[in-house]
Amino acid sequence: MPHKICVIKGDGVGPELIEQSLRVLEALALNAVYEEAEAGYACYQKNGSPIPDATIESCKYNEVVLFSAITTPPNIPNYKSAIVSIRRALELYANIRPMKTYPGVPCLKENINFTIFRENTEGEYSGVEGRSGDTAFSMRVITRKASERIQRKAFDFARASGKKKVTLIHKANVLRESDGLWREVALGVAKEYASFGIEMEEVIVDAMAMRLIKEPEKFSIIVAPNLFGDILSDEAAQLVGGLGMTPSANIGDKYALFEPTHGSAPKYTGQNVVNPLAQLLSVKMMLEHLGESGRAEKLENAIINTLQAGIKTKDIGGTASTSEVVDAIISRL
The missing domain is CATH 3.40.718.10 (Isopropylmalate Dehydrogenase)
Known part of the structure; x- marks a missing residue:
């Protein structure tokens, strides 16, 4: 067929x-x-x-x-x-963006090969917005269901590809409720995959922006909420030659x-x-x-x-x- x-x-x-x-x-x-x-x-x-x-x-x-x-x-x-x-x-x-160096392409380093899993349906892109006088607002929506399914997708990919580490991105130190839930769900998911030898590390999003420049070769699978994943994946694209080299x-x-x-x-x-x-x-x-x-x-x-x-x-x-x-x-x- x-x-x-x-x-x-x-x-x-x-x-x-x-x-x-x-x-x-x-x-x-x-x-x-x-x-x-x-x-x-x-x-x-x-x-x-x-x-x-x-x-x-x-x-x-x-x-x-x-x-x-x-x-x-x-x-x-x-x-x-x-x-x-x-x-x-x-x-x-699940928005999945592999970042990989290819021969003959100007890259920050020659050994970059990681994949970003970005939650694709909610967060700051929930579409809940409005204005009241001179004030505009957008609602950041994080749900247990959406968090768990993208996190499981990342861990399943790690298991299938023989990777041993998943990096969780968040800002739970400031966004205590929304990213607090995102992190809470991830800790529960990670426990289920520990028996497969897969560990989870947590990185605050602003620190991750720095580490992508400093040591991109240390990452293999990254999972992030919608806006954080959107921004980090565009940053990461420049490490491997720009947006003209990055599929999704x-x-x-x-x-x-x-x-x-x-x-x-x-x-x-x-x-x-x-x-x-x-x-x-x-x-x-x-x-x-x-x-x-x-x-x-x-x-x-x-x-x-x-x-x-x-x-x-x-x-x-x-x-x-x-x-x-x-x-x-x-x-x-």
Whole structure:
């Protein structure tokens, strides 16, 4: 049976990156059928909604979603982020971002290889906001259910991958109730995995921001509440070459979506200059999720061989165009 994949091209450079991804999937001879759906600012201009109901239905119907990048304008009242809406509708509670050094890419250190598990549905992004006169407020929501499921996802990954340490990020010394609950749940989860030789260390978020720069090689699996995970993962991306090198997966119990961590970069639209590797490494993660580990490994090896040959885009020190990098990868599959 062919895999069923919903494809969302998005805005800016998103459509061209999706087209390059489909070229690679074709070269890998993946048995799949693709259904295109719309989301983002261009979709809003066309349909009056950045995330139509039909798109949510397509995401639910297909096995996985291959997503690129969208524009979320800040100045439109009641405009809802398409990707946040999809994450909520599909309960994609785990945002998983691997950070890994690759040959030929300018990095802080050569031996970085860790994965950030970010809670994806609540925290400061709960959507509970308002104003009263000259005062604005946003509610930070932390629940036992959401905390436990993302923490278990991180510990399960540690067990499956043979890792022995999970780093818990919090600010419970100040956010005593919300992060107090987050930490309380984690201590209980950690006890269940101690028999597998997995330990949990706790790091206050501001100290973690420092340690990522000082000693990133000491981490393997990091789990954090939503906002902390969002900020730390963008910081971490710069350690391994920038957002053009960092993929991500959004995973729930029933659905999964794969996307690069960078934005839509509208100023580069149609110029054939953006780094396609975050998108293609997201494709690799998608292939692994689909049980296509052989194709995933083949794709990563082709990316590594291409980088070793010095074929790379300007953002990581090269001169090649987007399509030239993809051509080189395809020739090495």
